[in-house]
Amino acid sequence: MPKAVMIVPQECRRSGFVDFKPIPVNQYNKSVKDELKRFSKEDLLRILRDMQIIRSFESMLNEVKLRRQFRGIEYDHRGPAHLSIGQEASAVGMAYHLTIADHIYGSHRSHGEILAKGLSAIHKLEDGVLQNIMQNYLGGTCLRVVEKDALGTVKELAIDYLIYGALAEIFGRDAGFNRGMGGSMHAFFPPFGIYPNNAIVGGSGDISVGAALFKQVNHKPGLVIANIGDASLACGPVWEGLCFATMDQFKELWDKEHRGGLPLIVNFVNNFYGMGGQPVGETMGFKILARLGAGMNPSQMHAERIDGYNPLAVIDAIERKMEILKRGDGPVLLDTVTYRFSGHSPSDAGSYREKAEVEAWQKEDSLPAFGQSLVQAGVCGADELTRCKEYAENLIFKAFKKAADCNISPRANLFTAGCLLEKTMYSNQKIEVLDASRKPEVLIPKEENPRLKQLAQRSRSAFDVQGARLPKSKCVGIRDALFEAVIDRFYADPTLVAYGEENRDWGGAFAVYRGLTEALPYHRLFNSPISEGAIVGTSVGYALEGGRALVELMYCDFMGRAGDEIFNQLSKWQSMSGGVLKMPVVLRVSVGSKYGAQHSQDWTSMCAHVPGLKVVFPATPYDAKGLLYSALLGADPVVFFESQRIYDQPEEFVPGGVPLGAYEVPIGEPDVKKPGRDLTILTIGATLYRALEAARTLEQQYQISCEVIDARSLVPFNYEKVIASVKKTRRILLASDACERGSFLQTMAAKISQFAFDELDAPPVVLGARNWITPADEVEDAFFPYPADFLDAVHQYIVPLRGYTPARVCDEDELLRRNREGI
Numbered sequence: 001m002p003k004a005v006m007i008v009p010q011e012c013r014r015s016g017f018v019d020f021k022p023i024p025v026n027q028y029n030k031s032v033k034d035e036l037k038r039f040s041k042e043d044l045l046r047i048l049r050d051m052q053i054i055r056s057f058e059s060m061l062n063e064v065k066l067r068r069q070f071r072g073i074e075y076d077h078r079g080p081a082h083l084s085i086g087q088e089a090s091a092v093g094m095a096y097h098l099t100i101a102d103h104i105y106g107s108h109r110s111h112g113e114i115l116a117k118g119l120s121a122i123h124k125l126e127d128g129v130l131q132n133i134m135q136n137y138l139g140g141t142c143l144r145v146v147e148k149d150a151l152g153t154v155k156e157l158a159i160d161y162l163i164y165g166a167l168a169e170i171f172g173r174d175a176g177f178n179r180g181m182g183g184s185m186h187a188f189f190p191p192f193g194i195y196p197n198n199a200i201v202g203g204s205g206d207i208s209v210g211a212a213l214f215k216q217v218n219h220k221p222g223l224v225i226a227n228i229g230d231a232s233l234a235c236g237p238v239w240e241g242l243c244f245a246t247m248d249q250f251k252e253l254w255d256k257e258h259r260g261g262l263p264l265i266v267n268f269v270n271n272f273y274g275m276g277g278q279p280v281g282e283t284m285g286f287k288i289l290a291r292l293g294a295g296m297n298p299s300q301m302h303a304e305r306i307d308g309y310n311p312l313a314v315i316d317a318i319e320r321k322m323e324i325l326k327r328g329d330g331p332v333l334l335d336t337v338t339y340r341f342s343g344h345s346p347s348d349a350g351s352y353r354e355k356a357e358v359e360a361w362q363k364e365d366s367l368p369a370f371g372q373s374l375v376q377a378g379v380c381g382a383d384e385l386t387r388c389k390e391y392a393e394n395l396i397f398k399a400f401k402k403a404a405d406c407n408i409s410p411r412a413n414l415f416t417a418g419c420l421l422e423k424t425m426y427s428n429q430k431i432e433v434l435d436a437s438r439k440p441e442v443l444i445p446k447e448e449n450p451r452l453k454q455l456a457q458r459s460r461s462a463f464d465v466q467g468a469r470l471p472k473s474k475c476v477g478i479r480d481a482l483f484e485a486v487i488d489r490f491y492a493d494p495t496l497v498a499y500g501e502e503n504r505d506w507g508g509a510f511a512v513y514r515g516l517t518e519a520l521p522y523h524r525l526f527n528s529p530i531s532e533g534a535i536v537g538t539s540v541g542y543a544l545e546g547g548r549a550l551v552e553l554m555y556c557d558f559m560g561r562a563g564d565e566i567f568n569q570l571s572k573w574q575s576m577s578g579g580v581l582k583m584p585v586v587l588r589v590s591v592g593s594k595y596g597a598q599h600s601q602d603w604t605s606m607c608a609h610v611p612g613l614k615v616v617f618p619a620t621p622y623d624a625k626g627l628l629y630s631a632l633l634g635a636d637p638v639v640f641f642e643s644q645r646i647y648d649q650p651e652e653f654v655p656g657g658v659p660l661g662a663y664e665v666p667i668g669e670p671d672v673k674k675p676g677r678d679l680t681i682l683t684i685g686a687t688l689y690r691a692l693e694a695a696r697t698l699e700q701q702y703q704i705s706c707e708v709i710d711a712r713s714l715v716p717f718n719y720e721k722v723i724a725s726v727k728k729t730r731r732i733l734l735a736s737d738a739c740e741r742g743s744f745l746q747t748m749a750a751k752i753s754q755f756a757f758d759e760l761d762a763p764p765v766v767l768g769a770r771n772w773i774t775p776a777d778e779v780e781d782a783f784f785p786y787p788a789d790f791l792d793a794v795h796q797y798i799v800p801l802r803g804y805t806p807a808r809v810c811d812e813d814e815l816l817r818r819n820r821e822g823i
């Protein structure tokens, strides 16, 4: 389907100017008196109360960090505490109008936002709903601690619950909101619409976009707010997130039911500092942060600077911006001006800012200033301010006493088999359909799909009925097998979306998705900007909200651009949530060839190294289809490696070839592709075929019978079959196209030595690519393991081959030399 927008040279070359509209700066100018029609006295006092609770909470933490005690109770909190003293009005204003369908994502400095959003939710929810949430969340562990001395109303109990749950999480306790596995910088509580906060500066910049995408695609109510710092504006994920969030296609190409800008507010909590660096005047050039909205799209992201020192100004802005989002004209950018009196963390000596500056902001401190304005407007008397402070301080002290006490609030036991982290690194669930209430949106019946019709003409196997090898073009290959699994899941799971660069009309990288464009509406299959970070980061947000995403990065080398999202986000949230959240994301990447050093790397070991990711690398169509089914039916993040060398490879191991229907290949189970007696060869990825070639030569010329095992998965990995094979053959060679140093093969070799030391007649030998850049295709045989290298390695290190002359020098002296020189 060609693009809707025709690029007309006369239009593109016409002279003119780009117009910008003025960006409002602190335009709110009402007094409390003016607002008495809009807010009841109770509302205004509640705003004050919420600000005071945050202030008291953060002041308590400050005290604990600085003096290791609070009100006479000693406590050593070793973890972080990035406090937001001074920023309370911005948090309370932001949360005031939000319902639990509105989800906030935040940063390392989000205690205030968590409390503000929680208090706002408690105010709006009915008692029964609140009780239900508290009783059911994580089996009621947190509730059991707070209900013991509960005397008041359900709402009062819920406030105790909120403060204790957040504090217990900060202190790393089992009864905390994330069972102590998130801690200060990651704490969250989804039942109140409080979604993950992030220790990676700007981390929520793209995750929140994925959350808004989920709402848009799946017609979910509510909006998403990303509360991120002013200094995070320089981060890649934030820029990529902004570009992704403002794509034209949402408003121009998506079908009528799904058309419209994302329901997202990117709220820069502008306290004018990073840690010690100053965006304005030092590390950035924008002067007024809101300016940045103007560059993103013609609506300028409705950018505004607002006074985050006045809760009413923030409430007013959020209310207006919510209207914009409701009419489908998002996303919105807010520059919420505020100031933190506290240091970046309590150990911050404050050497980077003048005392006079802090004092000037303290003089205008929003908490007493708002209190005074209430008194002046006749909302309350001065004594009410004192009462409010006392109330908040008692509340905090009550929670502190419980959270600091190891008997009342023990930590999760992580020392036993089956402990919390063992259970939550992966959810290991099979969830066929993430939303059974809806039918998947598709454009044509599956049977009418042109690619499936074409594949029906092809052989499912590499061989004809007589056993003769067929031309590849007549067979179902790996790319087709992948396509079959993908399209099948699209007709089953309504939440499934696929996106990445060139995913739609182009047919996906290496034509894997050819035939999907005809089948799927835009909102389920679309092109993303060239933003690898945001491709993965948005998929994280999409999954955190309850959807399933299949995202793709073309070349595995491009994972470098998405390193944070893959290694710090995708891998972490299931366990950092204490098992509350799932991460059903499949990230497809392919290992290239021919295109040189930045397009031909096998980076499996990086993914296998970081706990929390499942990693697979099928090398046959049968395995590719079955593993993709398993990945797309699971609820864990799977990095799905493919090899560009073998996309057209037909099935030659499974009799009858690739089954037509659905089936699963379990993740973590290697497969014996060829049985043998004398030598085990364990391969990862496309090296399988070169190993088989080497095995043929070893058998025919040297009478060494080889058992060839395809690892198929790296994480998890069941060693049983490999150990059983080694017990039989007593020798093992491990091969893959990854550079040898630090490769996953080395881990496997070490494990095999450990598990089968007594069974081995020779050490496990690793044959990887050279520790170089990948050279040009014409000379790549000097780099990747080729059949001759297998024979060399066997001859040199495992069993001498009679009459064999090594093709290359690879003796011990040579390997020692290479190591000495780092090559």
Ligand SMILES: Cc1ncc(C[n+]2csc(CCOP(=O)(O)OP(=O)(O)O)c2C)c(N)n1
Pocket (backbone or CB within 6 Å): 107, 108, 109, 199, 200, 201, 202, 228, 229, 230, 231, 232, 233, 271, 272, 273, 274, 275, 344
């Ligand atoms: C990717 C990344 N880089 C650096 C840091 C260290 N760091 C933590 S907070 C911070 C400053 C962030 O400033 P801003 O985004 O304005 O948020 P604020 O602390 O002002 O709330 C830095 C540099 C980090 N956590 N993550």
Ligand SMILES: [Mg+2]
Pocket (backbone or CB within 6 Å): 229, 230, 231, 269, 270, 271, 272, 273, 274
């Ligand atoms: Mg800042």
